[in-house]
Amino acid sequence: MEQPPLPRPPGDEENLRRLREQAAERMRRESSTVYGGPPAPVYGGPPPTRRWTLQGILLMIAGALAALAAAIFGYEKMTTPVYGGPPPPTPTPPAAVYGGPPPEVTPPPGKK
Amino acid sequence: MAARYTYAVWELTLQCNLGCVHCGSRAASARASELSTAEALDLVRQLRDAGIGEVTLIGGEAYLRADWLTIVEAIRRAGMNCTLTTGGYGISADAACNMRQAGLQQVSVSIDGCRETHDFQRGKPGSWNAAFASLRHLRAAGLPVTCNSQINRLSAPELPLIYADIVEAGCRAWQLAMTVPMGRAADRPEILLQPSELLDLFPLLNELAGWAQRDSLLLFPGNNIGYYGPYERRLRRSQGIWDGCQAGINTLGIEADGVIKGCPSLPTAAYSGGNIREHSLAEILDRAPELSINAGQGTETAWQHLWGFCRECEYGQLCRGGCSWTAHVFFGRRGNNPYCHHRALAQARRGIRERLVLRERAPGEPFDHGIFETIEEAADSGWPADDRQRFSWSQIQWTRKAADAAAFPILG
Numbered sequence: 001m002e003q004p005p006l007p008r009p010p011g012d013e014e015n016l017r018r019l020r021e022q023a024a025e026r027m028r029r030e031s032s033t034v035y036g037g038p039p040a041p042v043y044g045g046p047p048p049t050r051r052w053t054l055q056g057i058l059l060m061i062a063g064a065l066a067a068l069a070a071a072i073f074g075y076e077k078m079t080t081p082v083y084g085g086p087p088p089p090t091p092t093p094p095a096a097v098y099g100g101p102p103p104e105v106t107p108p109p110g111k112k
Numbered sequence: 113m114a115a116r117y118t119y120a121v122w123e124l125t126l127q128c129n130l131g132c133v134h135c136g137s138r139a140a141s142a143r144a145s146e147l148s149t150a151e152a153l154d155l156v157r158q159l160r161d162a163g164i165g166e167v168t169l170i171g172g173e174a175y176l177r178a179d180w181l182t183i184v185e186a187i188r189r190a191g192m193n194c195t196l197t198t199g200g201y202g203i204s205a206d207a208a209c210n211m212r213q214a215g216l217q218q219v220s221v222s223i224d225g226c227r228e229t230h231d232f233q234r235g236k237p238g239s240w241n242a243a244f245a246s247l248r249h250l251r252a253a254g255l256p257v258t259c260n261s262q263i264n265r266l267s268a269p270e271l272p273l274i275y276a277d278i279v280e281a282g283c284r285a286w287q288l289a290m291t292v293p294m295g296r297a298a299d300r301p302e303i304l305l306q307p308s309e310l311l312d313l314f315p316l317l318n319e320l321a322g323w324a325q326r327d328s329l330l331l332f333p334g335n336n337i338g339y340y341g342p343y344e345r346r347l348r349r350s351q352g353i354w355d356g357c358q359a360g361i362n363t364l365g366i367e368a369d370g371v372i373k374g375c376p377s378l379p380t381a382a383y384s385g386g387n388i389r390e391h392s393l394a395e396i397l398d399r400a401p402e403l404s405i406n407a408g409q410g411t412e413t414a415w416q417h418l419w420g421f422c423r424e425c426e427y428g429q430l431c432r433g434g435c436s437w438t439a440h441v442f443f444g445r446r447g448n449n450p451y452c453h454h455r456a457l458a459q460a461r462r463g464i465r466e467r468l469v470l471r472e473r474a475p476g477e478p479f480d481h482g483i484f485e486t487i488e489e490a491a492d493s494g495w496p497a498d499d500r501q502r503f504s505w506s507q508i509q510w511t512r513k514a515a516d517a518a519a520f521p522i523l524g
Contacts, residue, residue: 004163005397006118007362011408019410019430020353023340026426027353030342030454 120164121376122366124152124180126478128172130199131235134224134262134303136294136377137478139172146368149179151389155366156186158393164364166193170376172368173199175207181214188215195220197260200246201239208246208253219250220258220287223274225267233266247281258330259283263337264291264303268313269507275320279327286324288317289334290451294379294441298474298482302501307466308491310456312505318343325349336435340427341453356414356432357446359383360403372396374403377437380479405436405446420448420486421455441481442468450486465491 010016125146128139147155159167167187174180174196187194196211200221203211211219221243224233230240250257259278261267267274278286291297293304305313317333321343324331333347339354348354357375359365365376370388373380385400397403408414415429422433433439434449442450449455450468459466465488472483495502 004161005394006163006364008360008407010410011413012410014410016355016410016430020355023427023430024353027340027342027344030340031345 118163118165118362119168120159120166120364120366121168121170123170123172123368123376124174124183125177125368126172127176128199129176129201129236130173130239132199132296133233133235133300134264134291134295134297136292136297137172138295138476138480139478142172143367143369146177147370147388149182151370152179152183153186155370155388155393156183156190156192158388159187159364160190160192162364162393162397164192166195168195168197170197173201175203175211181210184211184214184216188217193217198222198246199234199239200243201234201236202242203246203249205249205252208249208255211250212253212255216255218256218258220260220285221247221250222261223259223278224262225270226273226277229266229270233262244277244281247283251282257281257283258285258287260287260289262291263288263305263313264297265305265309265501265503266303267291268305268309268316268503269509271316271320272508272510273512275323275329279329283329285330285332287332287334288337290336290438292336292438292441292451293470293474293484294377294437294479294481295474298441298470298480299476301468301470301482301484302499304468305451305503306468307450307452307456308460309503310451310453311460312503314341314343314347314453315505316508317347321346321349336438336451339431339434339449339452339454341457343453354431354434356409356430357406357434357436359406359436360385360397361406361409364403372400372403374405375437378479379437379440379481382440406432417445417447419445421459422448422452425455427454442484444481444483450484459488460491463491464488465493 123137125142126137126139127142128135131140156167169180169184175198184194194216195218196216197220222234223240223243224230225240227240230243231237234240247257247259259274259281261271261274263271275286291304293301297304317337321331323329330350331347332350335357337347338344344354359374359378361374363375365373365378366388367373367376367380371380372385372388372393373383374385375383383402383405385403386396388396391399405417406414409432415432418425418428418433422428422431422439425431433447434452436446438451439446439449450466456466467487467489468484469487470482471485474480474482
């Protein structure tokens, strides 16, 4: 029986097979950058450079030093009264400890 | 259905009950001289003799032609598979049963977004509801249902929501295709994705491919989605490696008035191989150079048409410029395809962003196109102020809540 005209056969089947293999290999390399493997270029952009990594570490150290300085010198500032504001609250006396001396009774004004 | 290796897509009529903003054939009324029933039945015989294994009926809207089920029956009697691609407006339960009885084997319904986006793109309020009602009727009649979606700036952010809807509707497969500037889509370049937007689209498609694998939904990237980028193997899992345009090799396109092309999407003026009223299908296949554009795969003849980026591309000899239709409707000739993920990645690595700008408007006929120019600019340069509808990863609506909150300038 005569072959129908469709599908048309390729012009060079062997070369077509080779081209497919080459493309598959390239695609395997490209997909390894997405599904794992070496650092992936995101959306075709360059991978992070060593310069940026070092800069990030230096920024972290500077930030830690600044936080330490704030912890040491910032405490005094917190207790500074605000100009024009109310006086700072009187510290509450510590609670009596059981077994200590009895509380001192102050007579009401006008009584002797 | 039996496996098919050869495929014909047949526009039974150009008459349509929708008015899609991206319709490549500008379908509305029937063509002036569509094939008669007798001519159509004779063409069925010729398709079988040419070796065609499956016929997909399209339009316009195929079921607006009175004798369409007679043609379905003839296709099935000839031993070919028969499927339908439809906008799904108004398929009643009875109509679905009649389709099943005629021998139709599968129906693909177009879903182009959530309700508001779909209705806008389909040019008719209520078309989203109608499409899902049709899906229900078709399933109830026992017909396998699938969906197809256009990818453009309107639908791309909603792809995860479309996915959820079609899985819920019981679809078995989902075919995706990029909207390209043919027909009415050529009049609306603002809804087309720019090549650099593929850099955000393809990771999304990859994510959806993972979902599809999990849910046993067959994700089927159309011929203008690719090529060879890092996600290609996962996206084209069901089809194997992209082998280049298959127009005229294992695919045929038929217009309602009997014009034969290598692919249904190709512009008529440049790719018509002849009319079935003047020559037999065998003669057209044998002699028409328009149907031999992809002949000689694996030889230099197959890639001598390449130009621009594709000419220098390492995949060029196999890829042959991706989808001929897509390249042609952008630039007026095939062989240089701007919708390529590999290309967008390669250009981004060089710090370049490609932007397509309309230079000549389409004349306004079925299957027409304008002419675009590719502008290469720095990847980090600003976008034109009037380009408001850009797509990016941050716009993707993963949940209904996000979709409700999203604002679409073009719909407003």
